[in-house]
Amino acid sequence: MSALDNVYGSHTRTLGSVEGGLSVSGLGLGCMGMSEFYGTHDDVQSLATLQRFLDLGLNFLDTADTYGLGHNEELIGRLLRTADRESVTVATKFAIQREPGAYARGINNEPAYVRAACEASLRRLDIDTIDLYYVHRVDVSRPIEEPMGELAKLVAEGKIRHVGLCEVNPATLQRAHAVHPITALQTEYSLWSRDPEQGILAACRQLGVGFVAYSPLGRGFLTGALTSTSALADNDFRRANPRFSEQNLALNRCIVDALKQVAQQKQCSVAQLALAWVLAQGDDIVPIPGTRSIDRLEENVAALQIDLSLEELKQLDRLIPAGSAAGARYTEEGMKGINV
Numbered sequence: 001m002s003a004l005d006n007v008y009g010s011h012t013r014t015l016g017s018v019e020g021g022l023s024v025s026g027l028g029l030g031c032m033g034m035s036e037f038y039g040t041h042d043d044v045q046s047l048a049t050l051q052r053f054l055d056l057g058l059n060f061l062d063t064a065d066t067y068g069l070g071h072n073e074e075l076i077g078r079l080l081r082t083a084d085r086e087s088v089t090v091a092t093k094f095a096i097q098r099e100p101g102a103y104a105r106g107i108n109n110e111p112a113y114v115r116a117a118c119e120a121s122l123r124r125l126d127i128d129t130i131d132l133y134y135v136h137r138v139d140v141s142r143p144i145e146e147p148m149g150e151l152a153k154l155v156a157e158g159k160i161r162h163v164g165l166c167e168v169n170p171a172t173l174q175r176a177h178a179v180h181p182i183t184a185l186q187t188e189y190s191l192w193s194r195d196p197e198q199g200i201l202a203a204c205r206q207l208g209v210g211f212v213a214y215s216p217l218g219r220g221f222l223t224g225a226l227t228s229t230s231a232l233a234d235n236d237f238r239r240a241n242p243r244f245s246e247q248n249l250a251l252n253r254c255i256v257d258a259l260k261q262v263a264q265q266k267q268c269s270v271a272q273l274a275l276a277w278v279l280a281q282g283d284d285i286v287p288i289p290g291t292r293s294i295d296r297l298e299e300n301v302a303a304l305q306i307d308l309s310l311e312e313l314k315q316l317d318r319l320i321p322a323g324s325a326a327g328a329r330y331t332e333e334g335m336k337g338i339n340v
Contacts, residue, residue, distance in 0.1 A: 009057030011304045013286050015132075015162075015210025016183035022132060022162050022210070024089050026279065026304050028060035029053050029297070030214055030290030034075060035068025038292075039233030043075060045292055050079045052294045054088065056301055062186075062212070062288045064093035064136055065121050069100060073124035080127060091184075091212075092121050093136035093166065095147075095337070103237065107337050109139040111150035118154055134164035134186060135176075137337025144172050148179035155180065164212070167338045170203035182209045189213035189285070190222060191277055191316065192243075192255055192325035195339070205284065216278045216287035217271055217300075218325075219244075224256045224270040241334075243327035251326035258319035268306055271296075275303035277316055 011026035032038075034046035050061070063072045073092060080088060094117035097106045108117075121130060133154070135147055154160045162183035165176055176182055185204050189196050193215065204211050219238055220226050228249065229239050238244045243252060256270065263273040271289075278287045289300050308316075330338070 005055050006057035008301055008304055011057075013210075013283055015212070015284070015286065016181070017208035018162070018181040018183055022089070022183050024060035024286055025058035026286065027058060027275070027301050028062050028091075028212070028286055028288035029058070030288040031061060031063045031072055031076060032067045033290045034292055035072040036235075037067075037237045039236050041068075042292070043078075046075060047079060049292055049294050049297055050076070051083075052297055053301075054079075054083060056298070058301060059087055060089045060091070060286065060288070062091045062214070064096070064134075065117055065124075066093070066096040066098055066105070066136065069098065070120075070124050073121055077124055077126040080125065085127065089131045090125060090127065091132035091134065091164065092125065092130055093134040093164075094118065094121065095136040095139070104333055105137075105336060107137045107139045109135065109142045109144075109147040111146055114147050114150040115154065118159055122159065129158055130160045132162045132164050132184060133160040134166050134184075136166050138165070138168055138172060138340045139337070140340050144168075144176045145179050148176050152180040167340075168200075169339050170199050172340060173200065173203050173207065173209065177207050177209065182207070184210040184212050184286075186212040186214055186288075188215045188329060189278060189281075189287075190216045190218050191259070191274055191320050192218045192222065192252065193329060194322040195329075197322060201282075205282075211282070211285045213278050213285055213287040215289075217274055217289050221249075221252065222256065222259065222271065222274040224260060227253070240331055241327075242331065243325060243329065245327060248327035252324075255320050255324055258316070262312065262316060262319070266306070266308075266312070268303075269299055271299060272303040272306055275300060276306040276308050277313070279303065279306075280308045280313060 014021040164184040166186045259270045263270045
């Protein structure tokens with residue numbers, strides 16, 4: 001135990017307005033990298049980082065059935081067996097189907113699959129109820145009302161508490177919300193991915209839907225530590241990501257240079273500044289940076305104590321305007337189900 005223990009317990013935010021909404025820690029933990037996509041994983045290290053997250057007074061864990069093809073949910077299930085279940089908020093997702101070792105994916109929103117996926121996630125997590133259950137990607141060939149109808153039944157049965165969507169446009173959000181209230185919408189959002197400002201954030205606020213920002217550190221780029229992909233593991237998916245091509249990395253370095261300039265003035269790390277910027281975009285926004293390292297975790301959560309002035313926010317907007325990043329967010333395969 002240290003002086004840092006539970007220091008962030010008072011930093012909470014509310015997602016959504018249904019029955020008072022879902023109260024979570026002001027910063028969540030994206031757990032995907034503890035299972036795949038960012039090189040090899042170490043369960044012992046990951047469990048230690050997860051426990052440290054809880055010890056710091058934070059509670060919002062984000063996973064999905066596709067992360068490690070079930071491994072990530074099982075990992076969190078191991079944590080929950082020794083934790084106070086009521087003090088942990090678990091969010092998971094369904095809809096992406098992949099073969100072992102493959103990145104190519106299909107999207108399944110069939111009502112029967114919604115139920116089967118939920119039951120499987122409950123077993124892997126070893127819990128009775130999922131706090132927040134997302135449609136990970138929407139199948140454009142199937143009306144959103146179909147999976148939403150099944151999710152509403154799962155809420156009524158007590159198997160899930162809140163419903164979320166990922167990477168949808170305002171029209172889809174409105175249609176889904178009409179079937180059953182949506183508590184949170186999760187989409188990539190950071191200083192180099194500002195697509196949500198083009199309508200979806202406004203739609204969330206109009207409907208009373210919370211917003212969860214994934215990859216708020218730009219998959220590690222906005223920490224300033226990544227200047228080349230040469231040191232990345234062969235199976236690190238960033239090697240194939242358009243924004244991480246050598247040409248685009250060279251163009252995108254100006255973003256980190258600008259962050260370093262302001263971070264030096266603010267006397268914080270580049271990563272902390274990037275997270276503080278997301279946090280400053282609204283009290284209804286919860287970033288979920290991922291890490292496997294306790295040191296990086298403690299660095300990230302300290303961003304909760306950083307306040308940015310209006311002038312500092314304007315300065316960042318001038319230095320890094322929307323649309324600054326070179327390269328697409330994903331490959332064509334990864335863009336399946338994005339903004340639909």
